[in-house]
Amino acid sequence: MPGGRTVLALAGVMSLDSADQSTIGSTSPQVRAALHIGQTQIGLLATSSTIVGVLVTVPFGVLADRRNRLALLRICIGAWILATAAVGAAPSFAYMLGAHCVLGLVTGAAAPLIASLVGDLVPRSARGRVYSVLLLGELVGSAVGTALSGEIAASVGWRWAYVVLAATGSTVLLTVFAVREPPRSTARTALLAETGADAATMTLWQAIRVLVRIRTNVVLVLASALGYYYFTGVQTFAVSLWRDDYHVSAKVAPILVLAVGGALAVGVVIGGPLGDSLLRRGFRSGRVIAVLVAFGGCVLFLVPALSTTMLAVTVPLLLVAGVLLGSANPPLDATRIDIVPPLLLGRAEAVRNALRDGADASAPLLFGVLGSHIGLRPTFLVMTGALVACLLLGLVALRTYAGDAAAAAGEPVDSNA
Template sequence: MAYASSLPDGAAADTPNTPDTPRVFAWTVFALTFGLLISDYMSRQVLNAVFPLLKQEWQLSDARLGLLSGIVALMVGLLTFPLSLLADRWGRVKSLVLMAGLWSVATLGCALAQDYSQMFVARFFVGVGEAAYGSVGIAVVLSVFPRHMRSTLTGAFMAGGMFGSVLGMALGGAIAAHVGWRWAFAAMALFGLALAAAYPMIVRPSRMADAGRGRAAGARPPLASLFAGRALRAAYIGSGLQLFAGGACIVWMPSYLNRYYGLGADRAGIGAAVLVLASGAGMVLCGMLSDRLSRVQDNRKVSLAACYCMGAAVLLGAGFLLPPGAAQLVLVGCGMFVAAGASGPAGAMVANLTPGAVHGTAFATLTLANNLLGLAPGPFVTGALADRVGLDRAFCVIPLASLAAACVFAYARRHYDGDCAVIGGSKG
């Protein structure tokens, strides 16, 4: 059976639909692209599971450890936009294979690093390879499915980053505990290289209509529309601030469990992976709740984003003020669940507040904001605070970023309806 197109004639300027794409092939494309996303985040987050081992072996400060994580997010943030544009011109499938090969080889370089400087260079190239994978990968997936499945697929694809983080930390911690931290990096690299080799043999642009070359038809996209309207700019900022707190928790949770719960690298990695899994579930379930509650009144998703951020600030703040124990872990887990919930509404806001012809570039801009405001500085600032006051007290300060994000989304709510009307409607 082939999927039928739900787009009218002339709508190809948005992500194209392929009326003759077989269902099995479409889901195979999704599975392989999703698998590479899993590899992307496994390669990125395995570092967090081996923080305690690197700190001990190389005598590193927490700030320097945080920089090893932050450099990846920084390169993703800086390069997402230009590399997404290049992929549209050069070919998306070829670009994805090149990206996956680069981050996998760079992860192998992490396994071979002999000192901090070599590890930093390898992590730099991990970030370069991963920079545009999210925006280009979702474009490939959407190109082989009908329009009415876009929200479901986008939510599932974004949650894949959390699930990859879970696997990276859990498997990385277990491997490091048994055969050493170098093999933890090597295992992630080999998984990525295997998928990168299989991808072009199965996912062929000739079977995907415009998927291999996602250039929109017509005139040059109006890049000024990427920043038009106060609600849109607030969506970028609010999403980035919320990920400042969420990203810091994900990166430093293995170290927190190691230092304050006395867990080894393997058990700390597994424990942190469970909390990250809560974030992935929150991204999916809170996004579904947002869509359901916003069917009649679309601006409710903006209010919900503010509520999710406020809930995260309260739950995480209260949790980290408690002494180590079951109650703390429950509150922190609930906080991470709610914290990830803002991702869905923020993405919907960006889609609703920009013209359809520039949605791909708009999501690259959102990724830029998420990394430059959240995922890059969050781990580094937390590490720097930990060097001064301890990791437990640093975690008590980080939830203030979620409080700031709630204020930004509340500001966006005031302007959302008017800004939607300017671009021609508020679609859920």
């Protein structure tokens, strides 16, 4: 794999944020008892780092296109380690909340910095595989945060869970120090030449005007936001769905959630290489085809799965739907890298990240409101409309991707693409 050591280091970075978010939930019973707080304060802890991430992601996107990206990541990881240790030592909720806000640095910085590095480090034919590794890192971090932190909190105390998390962050920091900054692409595309401005120095608004002219970028940003919107809502209420609608016990419900999570991981492993393989076999829009198959197949299995309360039917169908949904993400992420000029990748990913996280913030609320009126299972069914919208947007991208990818690479654009 191109840049294997660097890719593994970046996967470690992605695992940190997901591990932190999962640790909040898995240690919440002990934290609430120790600090005499309620569920609202726990929710605020989780939200605080996300809000900070949204606020800082665009500035980091600008820096990603102009400064040493690995140096920025090292600074952010160092701050994250100190903040994580501070959370574990927090004598009060206010202290803990302040430390959690600092954790948002990794949330905001990771996406634009990693996208820019992948664009310069990895050739187009291998980006799907690389994003499979990166997304697996995120899933592993989430699983470790949920299982390991919860076990540590129950066995020796919640503060030790954050000590172990900080130690893990130190390991990731060492791996990032061990890799070198790749050279930046100097490709001068026709799209940038038309603006008359230098990509590295153009203002954010100039960059956004260039990005919205890339049709595939616009539709894929929308598709990504909708896909994550659905996933965030489902993730929030998955255990409640099993308990309330399928009458599963408190012990079995988390196991089913983990099983679906495992299916998502299998899909992540499959999706990236599949898109790369189609591209190498001469399908110029092979990645988009992989995304369309994933979203379309997911809806076909998800709707009948949620249309019945028979576990023997629902569980197998949901597992297949999980594999298909997971397989959409690596080629979707790689496609966004393909279609943006390299010198704008940081800002492009920052804008997408801000829009996605901003939309995600409202997903649990909408799912909760609908669930209280019509029930969770009907809510999950109704909200599959977001995945149908992703499928329709993918059909648009199927027509525009090949030309936009060629233009971003500075290649001649086939008018028939």
